[in-house]
Amino acid sequence: EPEVTQTPSHQVTQMGQEVILRCVPISNHLYFYWYRQILGQKVEFLVSFYNNEISEKSEIFDDQFSVERPDGSNFTLKIRSTKLEDSAMYFCASIPPGLAGEQFFGPGTRLTVL
Amino acid sequence: AQTVTQSQPEMSVQEAETVTLSCTYDTSESNYYLFWYKQPPSRQMILVIRQEAYKQQNATENRFSVNFQKAAKSFSLKISDSQLGDTAMYFCAFMNIGGSQGNLIFGKGTKLSVKP
Numbered sequence: 001e002p003e004v005t006q007t008p009s010h011q012v013t014q015m016g017q018e019v020i021l022r023c024v025p026i027s028n029h030l031y032f033y034w035y036r037q038i039l040g041q042k043v044e045f046l047v048s049f050y051n052n053e054i055s056e057k058s059e060i061f062d063d064q065f066s067v068e069r070p071d072g073s074n075f076t077l078k079i080r081s082t083k084l085e086d087s088a089m090y091f092c093a094s095i096p097p098g099l100a101g102e103q104f105f106g107p108g109t110r111l112t113v114l
Numbered sequence: 115a116q117t118v119t120q121s122q123p124e125m126s127v128q129e130a131e132t133v134t135l136s137c138t139y140d141t142s143e144s145n146y147y148l149f150w151y152k153q154p155p156s157r158q159m160i161l162v163i164r165q166e167a168y169k170q171q172n173a174t175e176n177r178f179s180v181n182f183q184k185a186a187k188s189f190s191l192k193i194s195d196s197q198l199g200d201t202a203m204y205f206c207a208f209m210n211i212g213g214s215q216g217n218l219i220f221g222k223g224t225k226l227s228v229k230p
Contacts, residue, residue: 031216043159043205045217056217089157095216101147101166101209103218105159 002026004106006092012112013082021077021109023092031095032075033103034067036060038088046090049075082113116141118208120221127196128229134181135191135224137206146210148182148189149218153203162204165189196228 005024013019025032034046048055049067064086066078075094079086089110093103117140127133139148150162165173165182172180177197181190193200206221 033217035218037157042222043207043218043220045219048217058217091159093159093218101164101211102149102161103209103216105151107156107158110157 004092004094004104006090006106006109008109009107010110010112012114015084015113016081018078018080019082019111021079021090021092021111023075023077023106024073025075025092025094026096026104027073028096029094029104030097031055032069033093033095034077035091035093036088037091037108038085043091046077079111082111084113087111087113116143116208116210116219118206118219118221120206120224122224123222124225124227126227126229127193129196129198131196132192132194133196133226135193135204135206135226137189137191137221139187139189139206139208141187141208141210143210146208148180149207149209150178150180150189150191151205151207151220152200153205153223154201159205163191193226198228198230200226201228202226 007022032049035043037043045058047057047061068076089108091108092106119138146167148165152160152162163175163178177194179192203223205223207218
């Protein structure tokens, strides 16, 4: 069964550094999402991406963040100048054509900012 | 803006018994989906069950069923014959499919412990 994959599983970085989190959505899916979950808190929407551009973004998704689909498979989230409060699990998700409902989540990347 | 509320931060149940997790939501939209996701200690998000708002019939998936009350904006999850593997965080989530691109809005979650 196809699945969403994410790399790395755990990223440790120093405050102020840039990180790139990578996701490979399911191949025929067209809508892609990033979510964040600070430890012990709820999952929060960051951004959605469709047709090679951002569809919607939350107030969390400020100029520090960017997303890109550099090729036909990868979907990346870049965080510039990381802050301590960026420490969280970051989930990628995708939906098949037609917004059929279920979002398929990747296993997440745990980001730790020191 | 839509909101999702889970009023039970933690619950516990004995193995083989039944437990119900509560969820309410607020929206002015008419076309949406509701979901329950399970997050075990591995932190993977696993879909448990989905309900389309236009369907009156409550969704069921094996031991999992929902009580969807659209007028009351309530969407509870019932787990029958609880198993130790059901121990996890459970998140209720809302998705508007009327105009936005399908992002999920989550509640704060309920931590369920199944005791042997």
